[in-house]
Amino acid sequence: MLSVGLINLLSPLLAVSLWQARLWYAIPLVLVVSLVYGATRHERMKDIFEQSIRTAIGLVGFMSAIFVLIWLIGFWN
């Protein structure tokens, strides 16, 4: 309960996303996009998987940065 309250305090957007589990729909998409992009950049499977991991980290990092930006803008109101 305390953790849910803390999440609600931090961001209604995050709370709604986690509570309604819609954020989890991003996980398969990130996985698939990373694998396909990695496969278009390399030919060997080892290189493909390494590129995929880098791409997945980049995607999640970018999405997190946008989330933080929107969260900060929320304080403006």
Place this chain on the structure above:
Amino acid sequence: MTDAKYDMENGDVITVPLRDPRWAALLGWLWPGAGHLYQRRYAKGMLFMICILSTFFFGLLMGRGRVVYASTRPNDFRWHYFCQLGVGLPALPALVQAYATQNGGPPWFELCRRYPAGTFTANGLREFAVIPPGATNFSGKPLIDGLMAPPAGPITLEKNDVLGMWHSELGHWFEMGTLYTMVAGLLNLLAVYDAFAGPMIITPEIRRKLEEQKKKKPESVES
């Protein structure tokens, strides 16, 4: 027969057999991964096939077979279909369904029927009941949902319509299903490019040319 060759930094040379790139691209569009299998690039072909098709069919399942359809009617221009079409054959039945239903005809592969309750006609639909196929205890002309068929009946902004019912019944799954199927279509375009031209490997020679271009740019501005 065409091959793409890449000279790597450690001295390796990667040769990618493209065979006939145009056939590979066409096959790759028609069925994700088929172009690569044609080129005997089996591992990548299976990777593309599994990733793209699972994304597409998972999205179609989330949308209960309704998120992939072709429509250019007023108030229902389904631009999403142009992205979904990237998947090729799995998305083409939507064109067949659009042709079958263009003059109000029934779709193939019926999913459910919607009957107006009371004395309302299908065009003035306000109440509806969804009845499984084959039920005989309702009368009146039904609006029929079909697999990959456009929503039946007129789509308006003022009254309840079948598209509105889909959104109401499926909730966020309609949007998620649409998103997944669109992403699958767009990813297959990348796979088609890979089949046509080989992977976009940055070799030392390409890196050197890019660095030379970067160095040239300030000089061209000054002159």
